[in-house]
Amino acid sequence: MMMIRRLYIAPLFLLFFAGNxxxxxxxxxxxxxxxxxxxxxxxxGFILSAAGLRTDYRMDITPILYTDTNNLYLPAARIAGKSHLRLQARKQALQGKRSENQDNRLAIQTTVAGEPLRYTASVAYEPWMQHASLRVDVQMKGCCRSELLPSGLVAKDIALVVPQATRPEPNIPEPVTVSLSAAELLVQTETFVCPIAEFDSDKATGMFHRDREALRVYFHQNKTVIENGYRDNAVTLERFDKALRILQGDSVARIGKILLVGCASIEGSLQHNQNLAGKRAEVLKDFAVARGVDPQRIEIVNLGEGWDELRDLIAESDSMPYRKEALRIIDTVPIMKGRELQLMKLGGGNPYRWMMKHLFPLQRNAGYIKVYYEKR
Incomplete structure (x- = not known):
């Protein structure tokens, strides 16, 4: 006879706001x-809905069952604006990619903003879950930024009480519950975490700056020190650190490879920029090693001066002066034959000064961070 032990939580109405x-x-x-x-x-089970979500943004929600010594990440949920869904579908069609919920990644429970989502999950009971608590972590992502919203408490000190049986239950076979590893749950919300099978193809592309799923940490001009307050560095490093902790604590999967690509803008000598790009990638390697990652699992690519990225940025710009002339110089003049000098002389130096203000800061980064997991 199947015993049903239940705890009903009084209906909750929780609203977690983004303060800025x-x-x-x-x-x-x-x-x-x-x-x-x-x-x-x-x-x-509970019902999810979003308030005030812009149509070009989405919210990734991760429920977590936890105590002081244990954490269990439940399958993620997603609430997305209609424009965001259309944009993702368009990008995938143009790039010839499959849906982000495919390719060895389990489907996320998803709804469109404005419609409620009935979230459900089942996990195997373990003794530590008695008097555990349940919270949700919320991350908002969109065209312009990624923001971690405050975690919200759903239930505290859950007492899984065994009531007296009132009547016998029919002998119905229990459904098979799929147990997900921490890595499989992580890839549902963090696109920079991928199966190890994707490592070789990602590295072979060479055009790392076009991969919008990778993380990027930015540096000030001629610097190799990470500043958390610069651009989105604080949020990026928090996501990187969280992924490393989850994978290192997974009993089924582990970190297979971490790919770090260093990049520099073009101003200055070629040799100096080559050294600068390499040191920026090494700083990210030190960050990972300090958190227990085996150095042999970290691979660094020194991209040096980001000429391919600069060309793409110029081609996409609608306001750069002498845009066509600058593209012609990049396409026809070799680097060692004075390409940068010709750009500096173009239009009396105005295009070069414009690039220094608007484009070069985008290139001063450890330009590509991806984490690949494998089975233990």
């Missing part, structure tokens, strides 16, 4: 939460 959005507060609403313990499985 001035025009309209944005947050996640959770209602109708409940937890049921049936035999050896814990069943979790």
């Amino acid at each position: 959005l001035q025009a309209q507060k944005t947050g996640v609403q959770i209602t109708g939460s409940s937890i049921e313990l049936q035999d050896d499985s814990v069943h979790i």
